[in-house]
Amino acid sequence: MNQFQKWIFLAGFIIIAQGCQKDDICPEGTETTPLLVIEFYDAADPSQLKAVQNLVVRAAGEEIFLGPETVNTITIPLRTNENVTEYSFIRNSGSTTENEDRISFSYDPAPEYLNRACGYKVNFTNIDANTLQDEDNWIISEVILLENVENETEAHISITH
Known part of the structure; x- marks a missing residue:
């Protein structure tokens, strides 16, 4: 290989190497679409968290999302491609006192572009909750604590039961 061919080969290698980019991988810890945080409070003392016994949460027409668990705080996803998500909240699941309320x-x-590797995350603004009334609601009231769902660090809604 003569001197000229070596320079051509070296120049070609440099041009190809400069055209390469590092992989587009979304780094761990990057914020993603936040979940809705709900806390359950005691109707007799609304300042006290109160666990819901054997709670099951199911999205309308879907499999069970959560439970049965005895919890006072839950996180649930909202549909990113619609303006409404409906869930069934079932207290005392599997017992004779089972009670289902729908919210x-x-x-x-509000889609937010992160970058090429991570794409978009969806925040939610103007959140509202409405318990569908039936003859035996166990959910007494719901209060919007934060109208915008942008992270999972604070509760967005409190439910009194």
């Missing part, structure tokens, strides 16, 4: 969450999805 409809309405909101405005």
